[in-house]
Amino acid sequence: MADPDQFEINDVLSVEQRLAAEALIVDVDGFEGPLDLLLQLSRTQKVDLRKISVLHLAQQYLLFIEKAKELRIELAADYLVMAAWLAFLKSRLLLPPDPSDEGPSGEELAAHLAYQLQRLEAMRESAAKLMARDQKGRDFFVRGLPEEVERRRNITYTASLLDLMQAYARVRTKDEFRPFVMDREAILSMEQALERLRGLIPFAVEWADLSSYLPEGWELDPKKRRSATAATFAASLELAKQGQVELRQGGTFEPIQIKARRR
Amino acid sequence: MNDLPEQEESLFDAPPLAEQERMVEAVLFASADPVTVNDLASRMPHGCNPKAALELLQRRYEGRGVRVVRVGDSWAIRTAPDLGFLMQKETVETRKLSRAAIETLAIIAYHQPCTRAEIEEIRGVSVSRGTLDQLMELDWIRFGRRRMSPGRPVTYVVTPHFLDHFGLESARDLPGVKELRAAGLLESRPLPGLDATDDDEDQDDLFEDES
Amino acid sequence: MNDLPEQEESLFDAPPLAEQERMVEAVLFASADPVTVNDLASRMPHGCNPKAALELLQRRYEGRGVRVVRVGDSWAIRTAPDLGFLMQKETVETRKLSRAAIETLAIIAYHQPCTRAEIEEIRGVSVSRGTLDQLMELDWIRFGRRRMSPGRPVTYVVTPHFLDHFGLESARDLPGVKELRAAGLLESRPLPGLDATDDDEDQDDLFEDES
Numbered sequence: 001m002a003d004p005d006q007f008e009i010n011d012v013l014s015v016e017q018r019l020a021a022e023a024l025i026v027d028v029d030g031f032e033g034p035l036d037l038l039l040q041l042s043r044t045q046k047v048d049l050r051k052i053s054v055l056h057l058a059q060q061y062l063l064f065i066e067k068a069k070e071l072r073i074e075l076a077a078d079y080l081v082m083a084a085w086l087a088f089l090k091s092r093l094l095l096p097p098d099p100s101d102e103g104p105s106g107e108e109l110a111a112h113l114a115y116q117l118q119r120l121e122a123m124r125e126s127a128a129k130l131m132a133r134d135q136k137g138r139d140f141f142v143r144g145l146p147e148e149v150e151r152r153r154n155i156t157y158t159a160s161l162l163d164l165m166q167a168y169a170r171v172r173t174k175d176e177f178r179p180f181v182m183d184r185e186a187i188l189s190m191e192q193a194l195e196r197l198r199g200l201i202p203f204a205v206e207w208a209d210l211s212s213y214l215p216e217g218w219e220l221d222p223k224k225r226r227s228a229t230a231a232t233f234a235a236s237l238e239l240a241k242q243g244q245v246e247l248r249q250g251g252t253f254e255p256i257q258i259k260a261r262r263r
Numbered sequence: 264m265n266d267l268p269e270q271e272e273s274l275f276d277a278p279p280l281a282e283q284e285r286m287v288e289a290v291l292f293a294s295a296d297p298v299t300v301n302d303l304a305s306r307m308p309h310g311c312n313p314k315a316a317l318e319l320l321q322r323r324y325e326g327r328g329v330r331v332v333r334v335g336d337s338w339a340i341r342t343a344p345d346l347g348f349l350m351q352k353e354t355v356e357t358r359k360l361s362r363a364a365i366e367t368l369a370i371i372a373y374h375q376p377c378t379r380a381e382i383e384e385i386r387g388v389s390v391s392r393g394t395l396d397q398l399m400e401l402d403w404i405r406f407g408r409r410r411m412s413p414g415r416p417v418t419y420v421v422t423p424h425f426l427d428h429f430g431l432e433s434a435r436d437l438p439g440v441k442e443l444r445a446a447g448l449l450e451s452r453p454l455p456g457l458d459a460t461d462d463d464e465d466q467d468d469l470f471e472d473e474s
Numbered sequence: 475m476n477d478l479p480e481q482e483e484s485l486f487d488a489p490p491l492a493e494q495e496r497m498v499e500a501v502l503f504a505s506a507d508p509v510t511v512n513d514l515a516s517r518m519p520h521g522c523n524p525k526a527a528l529e530l531l532q533r534r535y536e537g538r539g540v541r542v543v544r545v546g547d548s549w550a551i552r553t554a555p556d557l558g559f560l561m562q563k564e565t566v567e568t569r570k571l572s573r574a575a576i577e578t579l580a581i582i583a584y585h586q587p588c589t590r591a592e593i594e595e596i597r598g599v600s601v602s603r604g605t606l607d608q609l610m611e612l613d614w615i616r617f618g619r620r621r622m623s624p625g626r627p628v629t630y631v632v633t634p635h636f637l638d639h640f641g642l643e644s645a646r647d648l649p650g651v652k653e654l655r656a657a658g659l660l661e662s663r664p665l666p667g668l669d670a671t672d673d674d675e676d677q678d679d680l681f682e683d684e685s
Contacts (some may be wrong), residue, residue, distance in 0.1 A: 032574065035598025078599070104666035112666055121598055122659045129578035129649040135553035137566035141553040142292035143563060145493045147342060147504035150351045157401055158361040159368070161429045165438055167362070168369035219468050248305045286560055288539030289553040293564045306496030306560050346500040349517050391623075 010187040034082035035063065039117050049118045054110035055093050058086040089113070186223045188215065193231035194238060203247055210236055210247075211255065277310030280319065287316040297337030364394050368403060373426070373435055376407035376418035395419070403428065488521030491530065496548075498527040506549030508670070533560065542645045546634045552641070554665055575605050579614060583648055584660055587618035589631035592662060606630070 011164045031037045041060045042052050065083045068075055092106030134140050162177060210232060211219070218228040236258055239245040275285070286307050290298055302311035307380040317338055324340075332341050342350065360368070367390055370382050382390050407420035417420045421434055431437065488533065497507050497518050501509055528549055532542040564641070571579075576595075581596050582588045590623035593601050609615045618631035632645060642648065656662050 032577075033599030035268040091507050108666040112663070115663060116596075116598070118597065118657075119659050122600065122654055122657070123580050123584065123596060126584055126648070126654065127576045130580055130583065130640060131571075132574055133640045133649070134558070135568075136552070136641070137559040137568065141289075141558070141561050141643060142506040143297040143503060143551065144293045145339065146506040147350055148586045149504070150543055152351055152585060153356060155356045155358055156362045157358050157364075157397075159365050159429075161431075162367050163360070163365050164429060165371065168373055171366050191391050195415055212590075258279060263569075285537075285554065289557040290560050292540045292551070293553050293561055295564070305560075313512060326499075328504045340503060342500045343496065349497055349501050350504060350513075352517060397573035419602060438590035448665055 004074050034061075034079050034121055035116060037064070037079070038113075039083075042117060049114060049121060052114055054113055055090060057092045057113075058093075062090070062261070075091040106210055186221065186227060188218065188224070188231040190231045190238070191236045193228070193235035195233065197235045197239060197245075201239065201260045204245070204258060207248070207257040207259045209255045210258050213258065274455060277312070278308060280312070283307065283311050283313070283316035284319045284323070286311070287313060287320050290342045291320075291331065291338060294339075296340035297334040299337045303338075361394070363388075363391070364397055367394050368421075368425075369399055371398075371404050371419045372421050372437055375420040375434065376410075377420075378410055378416040378418050380416060382419075489519060491523070491526060494518065494522050494524070494527040495530045496532050497522070497533070498524055501530075502542065502549060502551045505550070508545040508550040508634065510548045514549075524632040530662065536674070543641065544631045545638045545663060546644060548634065550638065555641070571608070572605070574599075574602070575608055579609055579632075580607050580638075582615050583632045584651060584654065585644040585662075587621070588631075589629050591627065593630075595662075599670075605677055 028180060031040065032190050038057060038061055040047065041064065042057055044060070045052055047057065061162045065075065065079065068079075076228060089106060089109050093110060095106075096241060097105055098247060136142065197213060211229065213232055213236075214225065214228045233256070236256075238246060244261055245263050246259050248259075268351075287303060290306060300313050300317070304309065304315070307313060317331065328343055329344055330338050330343055331338055344465050366386055367382055370385050371377050374381065374385070379390055379395070395404070402422055403425040404419045405422050408419040409415045410418055424435065425431075445464060489497075498514060498579075501514060501517060511524050511528070514528075515522065518524060528542065533544045535551075538554070539557060540553050543550055543552050545615065558565075576600055577597060578593055581593050585592060585596075590601055590606070606615070613633055614636040615630045616633050618629040620626045621629055636642075645651075651660075
């Protein structure tokens with residue numbers, strides 16, 4: 001694919017330039033944002049960060065950005081924002097302070113930048129110290145054979161004599177409503193549905209509509225079907241809660257399907 | 264893997280035995296499985312004597328909260344047997360009995376001996392197996408004699424533990440229907456399903472199994 | 475759950491301190507995770523003083539192959555770090571953390587409680603969601619209280635698990651934390667010209683969870 005001639009020309013023309021460009025590309029990729037780049041550049045001043053020349057640093061940064069632009073290296077927006085801010089800072093530092101200006105002075109801004117660099121460096125060093133500490137699972141180790149703490153939950157149920165009497169009174173009073181109880185023929189209780197489903201689930205290896213699990217004959221009479229559907233659905237929820245079955249529904253109002261849960 | 268390292272001439276002296284004991288201690292502590300003497304030797308620097316170190320360590324842990332024990336041909340650190348009770352955490356939770364359970368219990372107490380069908384008839388709903396099991400587990404009810412009716416259904420009666428819990432001398436001490444009504448627990452209207460003579464008859468049956 | 479059992483008049487005297495030390499020893503040996511003093515107290519007999527027993531135990535294990543260490547308000551037994559070379563088998567390969575993740579972790583640890591904006595301010599780049607997620611997944615950081623400043627931003631704090639992993643008794647023991655504070659490098663200093671008074675009160679929050 002490569003045209004040998006062109007390759008050669010390219011090679012001859014710009015070995016030095018390309019090397020410089022490559023170095024820059026590598027560097028830009030290696031920097032974690034403009035602050036990191038500034039910290040790196042400040043190292044060349046080889047002084048305590050508190051005594052750094054921010055003006056000099058700003059110039060270095062702007063130069064770096066210029067070069068990158070010349071080499072058409074794509075720079076992320078935040079590098080350019082920082083460049084603009086540093087150009088502003090540079091002008092503030094170079095020009096005599098304007099007494100009518102309300103904003104912070106160039107020195108204040110420079111001091112803050114120096115503080116930010118110091119702080120970033122301090123965090124870098126701290127991170128390195130932290131990672132150099134003895135670490136669990138690498139330098140020191142936990143018990144390899146922990147013993148289970150047996151959690152014994154004692155549940156005590158209580159009821160008072162009054163509870164007992166009230167309960168009895170309740171069931172006795174219910175006798176008055178006995179006639180209503182007579183109507184229970186068309187009602188499938190959840191217990192009944194549960195008992196019925198329990199017997200059927202071992203065979204429910206495939207997904208099947210829940211409606212197919214209604215007791216025989218109950219699906220014809222609308223009243224009975226309603227009760228049976230409700231009870232069977234409630235029972236299926238109970239079984240799902242116990243982890244015996246799985247339920248699924250394709251979407252709202254879609255048929256609900258049930259299947260035994262494989263263990 | 265378990266082979267002893269070859270006995271080459273070591274360039275260094277083996278660490279002092281006290282140091283070897285530390286090593287054995289750390290390995291036994293951190294290992295997920297009991298460790299063989301060979302395994303110890305292969306992990307420790309050349310010229311170590313894990314057996315001697317193990318013996319020292321074992322003696323050091325004598326009478327402590329954990330012990331160095333032999334498991335087959337391996338070694339491990341284990342909790343001293345007398346401190347096993349520390350490995351349990353007990354929490355006590357008090358819950359109120361469910362409505363179904365308390366009603367079932369009340370019916371059994373007032374009507375014992377009482378079959379499941381009878382309980383269902385009185386409550387008007389079916390009684391789940393779980394409810395009865397729970398009451399049995401609490402030792403508040405137990406099986407009574409089988410009824411001599413068709414199917415010979417099993418009956419339920421309350422236990423002495425039940426009487427104890429509710430502070431009753433006998434089930435006869437349970438407040439009667441009249442008292443319930445006087446206490447405002449029953450509506451004052453006469454109840455069609457309740458026949459006083461019926462109740463009296465039941466009372467004879469009460470405590471059949473207790474004498 | 476962590477409540478100390480009520481200090482009732484005990485019918486029995488608490489066991490002697492040496493015996494309590496054995497108990498603490500057994501419980502700490504049995505657990506891979508640090509155990510709180512409250513948990514110890516709830517598992518030991520009434521009237522025990524786990525703190526005193528812990529101090530005794532800690533002294534007993536000085537210089538041994540395993541050590542008794544404090545992690546926040548919990549205690550654990552860990553192997554001595556100089557013996558790590560014996561545990562190649564137990565060593566867990568950890569995913570190498572990115573530079574961003576390591577720096578973010580350090581910033582949270584030293585500045586906690588710390589908002590995402592503050593992390594970004596210090597690093598000068600935005601924090602990716604994945605970095606925080608990774609640290610959360612490692613259970614080294616968690617959400618702290620929301621900041622009372624506009625927008626009520628969520629804060630991050632380090633977890634007891636973080637302390638345990640790096641063998642720290644508390645966040646106060648982070649390397650160089652005193653010097654950094656003295657140098658003013660842990661303050662949140664706003665850019666001149668920007669009003670950020672609401673940040674001042676947050677400094678009181680530092681290490682909120684440790685008192």
